[in-house]
Every structure is written in C-alpha cells, then in structure tokens.
Amino acid sequence: MRLLLGVLLAAACERHGSEEPVRPQLGMRAGEPILSAVPAAGYRINGRVSPALELTTGQVIRLDRGRRSVDSAYFDEPPWARVPESARLRGTLRASVCRTDEALCRIAAVAVDLRR
C-alpha cells in the first residue's frame, strides 16, 4: 500500500513538476561566449518578445538571436545573446513562454547567477 501511494504521489506531482519553464545556459558560439534561454520540455518561447536577462547592475541583455517559426510567433531554437567574456551574470531571466498543450502565453522569471 505504501509503495502504491508513493508511486501515485510521484506520478501526479511529476506531471506539474517544479521545473522552471525556461533555464539559462552558458555556451560558446563561433568562439564567443553566449547565454541561451532553453525551454523545458513541452514549452516554446515567444518569438515576438525576446527573452531578457535583467542584470542586477541594471543592464538588460536581450536574447534575440535564434531561428524563429515562419509566423515569428515562437523560437525554433533556444534564443541567445553574446555575453562578456569574464562576466558574472547575476539577475533575472525573463521570458514569455507557451506550453504546447495550451493556447496561451505566460511570463516566466528565473533567478540567474552564472559564472564562466
């Protein structure tokens, strides 16, 4: 019985999960450091308003590079932006996200503290 309850709890909670709909990811592109916004499984990122990294310094980095869908409504790949070589990126990543099983947009704001 305990096992059954455990399995039930795990299955039900996993569906909604605590995973953020988008996560920041540092990487390299053409030899330069970039920051990408990677959508969680089942989510798309709105292509008409690019994600933004709002740094605690007040600077805003728009992640506006990346292939969009034909109607420009969504990013077909994680949007990205070049970031300074040796910077610590601390702030909030803001993105408009759309779950593929819904027909609506919602805002996601994720705390970011990344070092290269």
Place this chain on the structure above:
Amino acid sequence: MHSARTAAYGAAALLSLACGGSAAGQMAADGRSGELPRPAPAWDNASWLNTDAPIRLDQLRGRVVLLNFWVFTCGNCTRTVPSLVDFDRRYRRQGLTLLGIHTPEFPPYAGEHDRTNVAGALARYGIRYPNAQDNDSRTWNRYGIRYWPSFVLIDRRGRVRYEGVGEFHVGDATYATWDRRIRVLLAE
C-alpha cells in the same frame, strides 16, 4: 472492496495535499478566479485608443461587455483577434461592447508599453473597438488575470458571468461557446 475504496480516498487526499500548488494552477488555467457571478471590478485606465475619451464600467450598465486581456507580442492573442472583430461586427448594435485591455508582459524596454506600438498593432489587426493601455497591470490584477489572452464577459447589470483563457478561431468549438454566452447575456 471497502478498504480499497478507503485507500483510494486516502491516496486522493494525499495527492491533493502534496500537489496543492498544482491544483490551484489548474483552476487558474481554467480561467476561473472566483465564484460567479460577482460584481465586475471598476477600472480607471487613463490611456485609451479607438475612443475619444476613457471608458468607465459604470457607463456601460445596460450593455454586455467582453473584456479581452491581450498584448500584441502574444501570438495566441493576435490569432484570436479575428474572432473578436467578428463578435464586435455582429453584436455591437445589439448591445455588446468589446474592450481590449492591453497589458504588457515585459518591462518598458520591450516596447509593449509604447502607445505608438499598440496603435500600430490595432491597425495591423483591424481592431476598431476601444483598447485601454494597462501598462501598470492594475486592471489585470483587479480581475485576477494570469494568462494572455484572457476573457471576461460582464452582463448588463455589471456582473462577471463568464471567464476564460486561450486562443480560439472563428468557427471552432471555443468560438461557438463564447458566441453562445454572448447571445445568452444579450437576451437577458
């Protein structure tokens, strides 16, 4: 049998406790933020487009009001516009007032707060019904809105009767549902 049923209820109760936040999220996704009907909150947006003067809720007593919370950067919102334009065309003379409540998703740096950009979107999508700029999200918050697009249908007595979220298109099932709701309220 009895013990199995008891166990099932117990599991359901545990699930409810363990996933309480998710359950609340599900309610919001259904577009419900409280008991219906209830008095529609007044709004006091100062910046309007497609009208000569700001429109207040108390001026609309006797009319059915459909509020559309949207933002021009939301594809789900703009793809729903043809349905709203159609409702406006078909029912305005019968007593429907359609109002757009343009609520930005992003801070001002994204351009969603810019009146010129909103005006451009209204022209681009053929929107002739009034639109309020809700740049501080005050009306959005008063109505407990969480998603773009959202819809609130208010009856002739100023009561919220129906709420909903999500894109729909002329002729689909959701369009038919809103169409029926509008006709029900217009007939009262």
